[in-house]
Amino acid sequence: MTPAAAAKLEALVAAELAAPAEPGAAMLAARQLTEEILARHGSGVEAVLFYGACRLNNDPAGLLDLYVLSSGHRAFHRRWLPALFNALLPPTVLHWRSNGLAGPVRAKVAVLTLRQFERRLRPASLDTTIWARFCQPSTLVHARDPAAWHRVEQAVAQALTTAALWAVRLGPPAATPVEYWRGLLARTYGAELRVERGNRSERLLAASPGWYGPALILALARLGLATAVDAEGRLRPGRGGDFTLSWAIRRVCGKTLNVMRLVKAAFTFDGGPDYLVSKIARHTGVTIELTGWQRRHPVLAAPILLWRLRRDGAVR
Known part of the structure; x- marks a missing residue:
């Protein structure tokens, strides 16, 4: 250097x-x-x-x-x-x-x-x-x-x-x-x-x-x-x-850290689930309708939502 x-x-x-x-x-x-x-x-x-x-x-x-x-x-x-x-x-x-x-x-x-x-x-x-x-x-x-x-x-x-x-x-x-x-x-x-x-x-x-x-x-x-x-x-x-x-x-390591940060954000980011699905819709055209249960329990709902997003090609 x-x-x-x-x-x-x-x-x-x-x-x-x-x-x-x-x-x-x-x-x-x-x-x-x-x-x-x-x-x-x-x-x-x-x-x-x-x-x-x-x-x-x-x-x-x-x-x-x-x-x-x-x-x-x-x-x-x-x-x-x-x-x-x-x-x-x-x-x-x-x-x-x-x-x-x-x-x-x-x-x-x-x-x-x-x-x-x-x-x-x-x-x-x-x-x-x-x-x-x-x-x-x-x-x-x-x-x-x-x-x-x-x-x-x-x-x-x-x-x-x-x-x-x-x-x-x-x-x-x-x-x-x-x-x-x-x-x-x-x-x-x-x-x-x-x-x-x-x-x-x-x-x-x-x-x-x-x-x-x-x-x-x-x-x-x-x-x-x-x-x-x-x-x-x-x-x-x-x-x-x-x-x-x-x-x-x-x-x-990067993907693992991203998943862990998303889970942590469920506790720190007000309106996090709605923000994430709106961003996904804006950037990919894939629309996801969240249920009331998914909004109240974002950590428990995360695995199912992630599987759906990967299936639909919204995340890599």
Whole structure:
């Protein structure tokens, strides 16, 4: 890892994380929710990140995705049982609702400590979920102080570095940056219980064309890998080895963790079952009608619902 390459990657990340000079409606909604989170949890919050489809599409009417990085579980949750659950299986996902100037605002708020966030962005992590999220563009809506801001910048740079490493480990010896990203995103989606259509990765790449190419090249440079592009626009990073088994382990761990988090969300996410089926219908066209019993007992109903979704092709 070269210091110059690391500095360039962190500069790219800092520019992307910075709040826009003219925020759109979704960004304003994310700021409002962040202020409410800070008012309730205060010193327990180190930083708040805004990412996901609503950020990408500037859609304040949808369910915003916020990541709250806390200073500690007891500092944020205050009660010992929620703190324990989050320590054992982060992140805890909360449903946050507010009345905005333009109407109701809702968010899916994932909470974990800043230290947990940093650890799960390393290449050795068996949990691919978080680095797969934050190699994509995001905005740092709040940081408690310059030290927290710098730690988040470094963490997101690490997410990109981990993504680049796995992209070339699992990809062909030579490919364009887009081809490496396309293959990696397909793999990371395959390590989760996804309800998005198969063209999700294509839409992500098309939405931020100025991000993925430079980010991959700078991350490869940080790793000390070759970044020269041939006449056909292909990279030859020169990363050898067979990582099929390593990724297979991560795929199994990822799906298992997703199931466990869904079960935990049944206790922490208000209206969780209805949110899940509405998301499935929106992304796949598969409609599921929940019974009153299934709404009251989401954990007991989960195995049957999951079997139906897999049967109908709504999740992979």
